[in-house]
Amino acid sequence: MLKRLAAAAAAVALGLAAAPAGAVDLAKGRVTLPDLVLGEENGSDYAVSQKDYELESGKAYQLDIVSKGGKEYKFFSPELFRHIWINQIVINHLEIHGPGAPHHLEWDDAGAIRIEFVVIRPGDFKWWIDGLESRGMTGTFKVKP
Secondary structure, eight states: OHHHHHHHHHHHHHHHHHGGGGOOOTTTTOEEOOOEEESOTTSOTTOBSOSEEEEETTOEEEEEEEEOSSSOEEEEOHHHHHTEEEEEEEETTEEEOOSSOOSOEEESSSEEEEEEEEEOSOEEEEEEETTOGGGTOEEEEEEEO
16 A cells, blocks of 8 residues: 555656646747837827737737837836736847836837736736826726636
8 A cells, every 4th residue: 555655656746747848838929019109209299009908818928118209208007017927028139037027117218118928817907107197198908818
């Protein structure tokens, strides 16, 4: 009886050790979302290219948030940041890796910040440009299960 238990435990341990080898890398094969462009080069500093995004939990995405306006933009989406796993943040081909979510993203000049992430939890997560919400610089990430 003891030998059978030991053999069963060894089989389970071997099975658990082998499981990660067959695991899927969720960060690969990510979907590129349409850019979120803040402001227009020769137009309104308060224009937004897209207000809402539809995503699915468990999928990987890449989003470029681009500043083209003449304002300082502070992008907030604390609920989204809390419910995603961030693979990396890229600015001018420089990568930021690490655990935890940013508080917010900020542009003082024109440029792009890329976020590569996997959505962990479904829900509707608001985003906004701090101080410019009344100018229409808001939207929602709608995440389906």
